[in-house]
Structures are given as structure tokens and as C-alpha cells.
Amino acid sequence: MELDVAGIEQAVATGAPPSDSRINALLAEAFAHASKHSEGTVAHYIPILSRADPEAFGLCIADVSGGLHELGDTRRQFSIQSISKAFVFALVCEAIGHERALEIVGVNNTGLAFNSVVAIELNDGHPMNPMVNAGALATTALVPGRTADEQWEAVREGLSLFAGRDLRMDDEVYESESHTNLRNRAIAQLLASYDRIERDPLDVVDVYTRQCSLSVDARDLAAMAATLADGGVNPVTGERVVSATVCRDTLAVLAASGLYEASGEWLFDIGLPGKSGVSGGLITVAPGKVGIGSYAPRLDLAGNSVQGQIATAYLSRAMGLNIFASGSHFRSE
Numbered sequence: 001m002e003l004d005v006a007g008i009e010q011a012v013a014t015g016a017p018p019s020d021s022r023i024n025a026l027l028a029e030a031f032a033h034a035s036k037h038s039e040g041t042v043a044h045y046i047p048i049l050s051r052a053d054p055e056a057f058g059l060c061i062a063d064v065s066g067g068l069h070e071l072g073d074t075r076r077q078f079s080i081q082s083i084s085k086a087f088v089f090a091l092v093c094e095a096i097g098h099e100r101a102l103e104i105v106g107v108n109n110t111g112l113a114f115n116s117v118v119a120i121e122l123n124d125g126h127p128m129n130p131m132v133n134a135g136a137l138a139t140t141a142l143v144p145g146r147t148a149d150e151q152w153e154a155v156r157e158g159l160s161l162f163a164g165r166d167l168r169m170d171d172e173v174y175e176s177e178s179h180t181n182l183r184n185r186a187i188a189q190l191l192a193s194y195d196r197i198e199r200d201p202l203d204v205v206d207v208y209t210r211q212c213s214l215s216v217d218a219r220d221l222a223a224m225a226a227t228l229a230d231g232g233v234n235p236v237t238g239e240r241v242v243s244a245t246v247c248r249d250t251l252a253v254l255a256a257s258g259l260y261e262a263s264g265e266w267l268f269d270i271g272l273p274g275k276s277g278v279s280g281g282l283i284t285v286a287p288g289k290v291g292i293g294s295y296a297p298r299l300d301l302a303g304n305s306v307q308g309q310i311a312t313a314y315l316s317r318a319m320g321l322n323i324f325a326s327g328s329h330f331r332s333e
């Protein structure tokens with residue numbers, strides 16, 4: 001329904017994150033706590049991902065004043081995979097606006113797996129939201145550019161601005177995924193059959209596969225998340241990447257569907273917008289405070305990093321980041 005809020009200005013609640021030394025101490029505690037867990041398995045449906053080191057674990061917090069706190073394998077490179085969906089959606093939202101993004105891509109949770117074909121059929125060919133593959137493909141199709149190459153360059157440059165450094169594609173991951181992405185090709189063609197994609201669907205899959213193959217480390221993810229926590233300005237470079245409104249819209253989508261069909265449980269436990277990827281990356285955004293980036297490739301059944309979720313849950317509680325948590329107003333009087 002129409003909520004009639006168009007002319008009402010967005011007020012922003014503030015609240016300072018803990019001090020640097022406190023963040024470092026809590027980061028160490030969260031890391032040690034999550035390190036005790038070895039459940040889950042490394043993804044293998046994209047052949048090259050099965051070569052990941054299951055023991056790798058890096059955890060990084062970037063705060064909105066530009067500080068970086070890191071522990072473990074934060075310099076290890078991996079492919080960004082589905083986490084790219086969050087940032088490509090932000091870029092597309094910036095290009096086409098709130099209303100059209102809502103109409104064309106949608107923002108409701110599917111309740112089904114990230115690569116579900118059934119979800120498309122159940123919803124009259126609508127891709128539902130930008131964090132599942134159908135919606136991510138529909139979103140990538142909307143990236144400005146005359147050709148697929150121009151679109152790819154726009155994605156690479158845009159995500160590089162979020163990270164604050166020049167990101168490059170991992171060619172091996174791209175090759176591996178390109179040979180095995182039959183399902184994504186089917187999804188794109190199904191969407192095209194419903195007129196939901198106006199470009200060549202296989203070109204769209206190619207740009208999408210490239211965006212998923214961008215190489216990042218946990219620090220990059222923390223910086224990208226911190227940009228979404230900082231109203232669209234990268235706190236390290238000081239550069240504006242997207243508007244504060246686009247940031248807010250992107251975080252709403254992440255809260256509803258960033259962890260696929262496990263998004264409800266994630267929000268219940270952690271209370272923050274987040275986005276995971278099958279290579280084991282995870283971003284979490286505490287608006288106005290910090291971005292958290294982690295890498296730990298063992299995944300649960302929904303395809304979300306086990307250690308990443310545990311460390312983030314710890315930080316959300318210990319740092320007071322859960323956006324739904326409040327204390328009594330009267331207690332402090």
C-alpha cells in the first residue's frame with residue numbers, strides 16, 4: 001500500500017560507536033568465540049570455490065570515522081559473489097530511483113533459495129528482490145551502459161568506489177562459474193520470456209558472472225559496508241558513492257532478504273542489515289556506526305558463512321548494534 005511519506009524529511013538517529021580500544025577488545029572476543037566453530041561446508045557447486053581453505057577466517061570492522069580494526073585472514077582474497085548484489089542494486093537505485101526499483105525489481109522476500117526458479121513462476125514472472133539471483137540479474141540488466149562491456153565497467157568502477165580501491169576480476173573464478181552457470185542462464189531466459197529483461201539475457205548473465213567474480217578481502221567488505229553505514233560516503237576516501245536515500249533503501253532490502261530464506265532468523269538474532277555470498281564473505285551494516293566484513297568459507301544450509309554469522313552476532317550484542325534494541329527511557333533519568 002501507499003504510505004504517503006513522500007514529502008516527509010528523513011530524520012537520522014545518532015549514537016556513537018564504542019571507543020577504538022573497546023572495539024579492538026570486542027573484535028578479539030568475537031573472533032575467538034567464532035573460531036571455536038567448525039560446522040558447515042565450503043561451497044562446491046561452482047567448482048573453483050571448493051578449493052577454498054575451510055580454516056580461513058578474517059574479521060574486520062570499519063567505523064564511519066575511517067578507522068579499521070582487523071583480525072585473522074583479512075588480506076586473503078576471495079570472489080565477492082552475491083555480496084555484489086547489494087552494491088549493484090545501490091548503483092541501479094541511484095540511476096533509476098526508488099519507485100522504479102520497487103516496481104521493476106521488487107523488495108519482498110521470496111522465502112525460497114537464492115537460485116529458485118519456482119519463485120519466479122509463483123510470482124507471475126516477477127523477480128521479487130535484488131538479493132536473489134532472479135532479481136540480481138534483473139538489476140544488472142538495468143545498469144547504465146550501451147553495451148555489456150560498458151555495463152561491466154560501470155559495475156567494476158562503482159564497486160571500486162565503495163571499496164575505496166581499484167577492484168579486479170578473478171579470471172579463474174569467472175571461467176569456472178561461466179562454465180557451470182546453466183541455472184543462471186535459465187533464470188535470465190525465463191525472465192526475458194516474461195519481458196522482465198530488455199537486454200540479451202546471456203549478456204546479462206555474463207556481466208552478472210563478472211560482478212560475482214570481483215576479487216576482494218575482508219577489509220574491502222568492511223569498507224564497502226561502512227560506506228553504506230555512512231550515508232553513501234566512503235569513510236576512508238571521503239568520496240560520495242551513492243546518495244543517503246539510496247543507502248537507506250539498500251539497507252532496507254538487505255534487512256528483508258540479505259541472507260536469503262534465513263533473513264528472518266538473521267534479523268531476529270542480529271538485528272542489522274547484512275549480505276552474504278557463497279564464497280564465505282559476509283557484510284553487516286550498523287547505520288551511522290560501523291561496517292563489518294568477514295571471510296570464513298564454511299557455509300550453513302542456506303549458503304551463509306557460519307563463523308561470519310557467529311562473530312557478527314557476538315559483535316551486534318556486545319557493541320550494542322542491534323537496531324531493534326532499546327533500554328527504558330525512565331531508567332536513565
Ligand code: GLN
Pocket residue numbers: 081082083114115133177184209212276277278279303
Ligand atoms: N555467483 C553465484 C551464483 O549466481 C552467487 C551466489 C551466492 O553468492 N549466493 O550462483
